[in-house]
Amino acid sequence: MNSLKLPEFTLMGIMLPETTNENEQAMKDCGALWQRFEKESIYSQIPDKISDEVYAVYYAYQGDHTQPYSYFIGCKVADTAETPSGLHKIQIPEDIYLKNTASGKMPDCVANAWREIWKSDLDRAYHYDFEVYDQRSQNWEAAEVDIFLSMKQIDY
DSSP states (O other): OEEEEEOOEEEEEEEEEEEOSGGGHHHHHHHHHHHHHHHTTHHHHOOSBSOSOEEEEEEOOSSSTTSOEEEEEEEEEOTTOOOOTTOEEEEEOOEEEEEEEEEESTTHHHHHHHHHHHHSOOOBOOSOEEEEEOGGGSOTTSEEEEEEEEBSOOOO
């Protein structure tokens, strides 16, 4: 895993106000939001995209990963982008992140990466954590997805 400081950026997309990992509820809720993102062609509705990547963001944690949090799926946009009806914008603040790459069959590789993260003793900040889906995640049999974790402190 690599640590890095990322600058602030803006995302536009759809959100799930609250979910929880209890009884794997988040797997169902987040999966349903992904289905909506695909079925309603949300990607094509997002104006002023800066890149083709799709971001899945975990934020507004009410504690750690065992507590409720919000979930968002969208794309990086210009700060000045107008938000169409039905979409939302969020700001990802500048922060220190630990980058992990999930590899393998989708969506299992991402779920397994998160299970390993939850078992770890990483000093997570629980600010904004996110996955980045790019060209490497297109092949569901051999995908790569970058996961960025907001950290309290990084020892160099």
